[in-house]
Every structure is written in C-alpha cells, then in structure tokens.
Amino acid sequence: MNAVVNENIATGPLALVREDLRDFGGYRSARSDRLQGEIWLNANESPWPNPSDADGMLRRYPDPQPQALREALAALYDCAPEQLLAGRGSDEGIDLLVRAVCRPGGDAIVVSTPTFGMYAVSARLHGTRVIDVPLRENDREWRCDFAAIGDAALAQGARIVFLCSPGNPTGALLPLDAIAALARRLEDQALVVVDEAYIEFADAPSATQLIATCRNVAVLRTLSKAHALAAARIGVVVADAALIEVLRRCQAPYPLPAACTDEALRALATEAASRTRSRIGIVRAERDALEEKLAELPGVRRVYASRANFVLARFDDAQSAFDRLLDAGIVVRDMRAAPGLGDALRISVGTPQQNATVLSVLESRA
Numbered sequence: 337m338n339a340v341v342n343e344n345i346a347t348g349p350l351a352l353v354r355e356d357l358r359d360f361g362g363y364r365s366a367r368s369d370r371l372q373g374e375i376w377l378n379a380n381e382s383p384w385p386n387p388s389d390a391d392g393m394l395r396r397y398p399d400p401q402p403q404a405l406r407e408a409l410a411a412l413y414d415c416a417p418e419q420l421l422a423g424r425g426s427d428e429g430i431d432l433l434v435r436a437v438c439r440p441g442g443d444a445i446v447v448s449t450p451t452f453g454m455y456a457v458s459a460r461l462h463g464t465r466v467i468d469v470p471l472r473e474n475d476r477e478w479r480c481d482f483a484a485i486g487d488a489a490l491a492q493g494a495r496i497v498f499l500c501s502p503g504n505p506t507g508a509l510l511p512l513d514a515i516a517a518l519a520r521r522l523e524d525q526a527l528v529v530v531d532e533a534y535i536e537f538a539d540a541p542s543a544t545q546l547i548a549t550c551r552n553v554a555v556l557r558t559l560s561k562a563h564a565l566a567a568a569r570i571g572v573v574v575a576d577a578a579l580i581e582v583l584r585r586c587q588a589p590y591p592l593p594a595a596c597t598d599e600a601l602r603a604l605a606t607e608a609a610s611r612t613r614s615r616i617g618i619v620r621a622e623r624d625a626l627e628e629k630l631a632e633l634p635g636v637r638r639v640y641a642s643r644a645n646f647v648l649a650r651f652d653d654a655q656s657a658f659d660r661l662l663d664a665g666i667v668v669r670d671m672r673a674a675p676g677l678g679d680a681l682r683i684s685v686g687t688p689q690q691n692a693t694v695l696s697v698l699e700s701r702a
C-alpha cells in the first residue's frame with residue numbers, strides 16, 4: 337500500500353500538486369469522522385429546527401460530498417465516483433485547481449485567448465502569472481496552437497494549461513488526440529484542464545476518456561448550461577482519484593447546500609426517466625440556423641462555426657447592433673473588450689421565437 341502511494345507521489349498527478357500541500361489534511365469538519373450515533377452533539381447545530389423549516393432538514397450541516405449526488409454525477413459523466421469532485425459550479429473547480437497546483441504568488445498558467453475569463457481571474461487572485469498563447473483564426477474556425485502551448489508551458493514553467501472545448505466565446509471544439517498529445521508532452525510539468533461546460537451541445541466525446549492513460553488531464557463539467565440548472569451551482573472536476581482527494585482537502589468544509597443537492601438529484605432523475613434530451617437537439621438546430629441566417633445579414637462581417645449554445649459574430653458596427661437589440665429588449669454579450677474581438681458580439685441561442693426576433697431586429701437596419 338505504502339509503496340503504491342509513494343509511486344504516485346513520484347510519477348502520478350500528485351507530483352503536480354504544490355509540494356507543501358501533498359500531505360495537507362485540510363479542515364476536519366464534524367462530518368469528516370464517520371461515527372455512529374443517535375444523538376448528534378458534535379457540530380454545535382441547533383437541537384430545534386428554524387420555525388420556517390417544516391421538515392427540519394436545514395438544521396444540520398450537509399454532507400460535504402453526498403454519495404447519491406456523486407453517484408448520479410459519475411453515471412452522467414461516465415467515470416468512477418472517486419474520480420469526481422462536486423462543487424459550487426465549475427468556477428469553484430477552476431479556483432481549487434489553481435490553488436492546489438500553483439504556488440501562491442508564483443508559478444504560471446497558460447490560457448489561449450479569447451477564452452473564459454475565470455482562469456485568469458483565479459490565477460490573478462492567487463498571484464499566479466497568466467501566459468497567453470492566443471487562438472489562431474482561420475476563416476470561420478478558431479484553432480488552438482498546441483505546439484506553442486507546450487513550448488510556452490515548458491519554457492516558462494507553467495503548472496496548468498486551461499483549454500476550453502467547445503471554447504467560450506469561440507464555440508470551437510478542440511481535437512481529443514491533440515489534447516492527449518499535449519498532456520503526454522507535459523506529463524511531468526503541468527496539469528491539462530479541459531473545460532467542457534458546453535460539450536453536450538457538440539455531440540462529441542469527452543476528454544474524460546483520456547484520464548485513464550493521461551493522468552495529468554482534468555475535466556470540468558457543469559449542470560449550469562445543458563442541464564438548465566445554473567442557480568443550483570453544481571459543477572464537477574473529473575480527474576485521477578489521487579488528485580480529486582487533494583482537491584477535496586482544499587475545498588470549503590460544506591460546499592454543497594442541501595437544497596441544491598436535492599434539486600440536482602431530482603432534475604437528473606427526471607431527465608434520466610424522460611430519456612429524451614430534446615432541449616439540446618433544439619438548441620443545436622437553432623444554433624446552426626442562427627449561424628446561417630446571421631451570416632446573410634448586411635452589416636455582419638463574420639459568423640464563427642459554433643459547437644456550443646451561442647454564436648460569435650463580428651459586425652461592421654457592433655455598437656449599433658448591440659444598441660438596436662437592447663432597444664428591442666434583447667441583451668446579448670458585448671465581446672468588444674476581449675482581445676482581438678473589438679467588433680464582436682456573442683449571442684446565446686434562445687427559443688426559436690427569441691432567435692427569430694434577434695434576426696428580425698438585426699435585419700431592420702435603421
């Protein structure tokens with residue numbers, strides 16, 4: 337047993353964890369000790385429920401990682417429960433990964449802009465440098481320069497590479513074989529984190545299948561987008577079980593509010609029972625139609641091929657397009673502050689009727 341653990345420390349993903357945290361126990365909450373009893377007087381909880389709490393369920397601290405939720409999420413993401421950490425959205429996963437792997441006030445991460453802003457925010461809050469290896473634009477596609485990312489990570493000592501697939505805001509899917517090759521190249525150097533917040537809309541295999549052979553790959557999944565549960569704040573990190581164990585010790589003592597766990601379990605059971613995921617099918621069809629019709633409008637410079645539930649487009653006059661949509665009560669995401677996107681808007685796919693309204697507003701140019 338000890339020999340196996342030591343071997344993990346030497347060669348596995350634990351070698352990528354901050355040296356000072358490898359034997360860190362974290363906070364021992366009242367729920368950490370698996371004790372048996374009937375009268376629970378170990379957590380300073382109230383012996384009586386709040387009068388508003390009819391079934392008295394809110395009185396106790398929740399299980400840090402409820403087994404039922406872990407199992408439901410593991411089934412959903414096709415991994416073992418031990419390979420998964422549930423938390424307060426994948427945003428918490430990003431933050432935990434940065435804190436567990438990068439030294440505070442040191443080390444570096446690699447991102448490829450334009451990309452999701454939280455990787456750089458978490459790094460900045462931790463005092464960790466952000467190395468940008470921008471995506472390359474090729475007609476309607478965005479490409480990730482995997483060779484340049486590997487070079488930068490090795491040359492500058494980065495500890496995490498954040499890849500977003502499909503990308504936000506680009507909508508571009510990254511090839512799994514290239515992700516695997518990068519992970520192998522960086523095996524002793526960096527964790528390769530694949531953020532798959534939108535993968536359900538891509539109808540493509542998940543990078544979770546790489547974890548068995550590339551133990552320095554971690555995948556972020558979320559219930560916020562395709563599962564329509566953004567307010568429940570549940571996201572997961574899927575990774576090697578040894579790494580998950582470390583992340584758990586770095587996480588807050590009771591990260592999952594009981595009401596959120598209950599809602600998520602109910603929603604997942606309902607979805608599983610209905611078997612059809614028709615919402616996602618409609619979003620995909622609407623996205624493809626929106627792309628095609630947007631591209632035909634005057635004043636639209638370029639529309640990117642998206643595998644997610646939004647469309648990124650460049651406009652001759654993005655301000656005017658944004659304002660006209662806003663005047664019609666439609667709020668889209670202004671991307672103009674993002675590097676290289678000074679003329680771009682990101683439009684989430686809505687209902688068929690909402691999408692038709694977007695198109696008709698943009699069509700009727702003043």
Ligand SMILES: *Cc1c(COP(=O)(O)O)cnc(C)c1O
Pocket residue numbers: 424425426427428452500503504531533557558559560566569570571
């Ligand atoms: C929306 C989004 C998230 C955030 O997901 P939560 O689980 O709601 O925190 C993560 N990554 C990307 C790329 C996103 O667009």
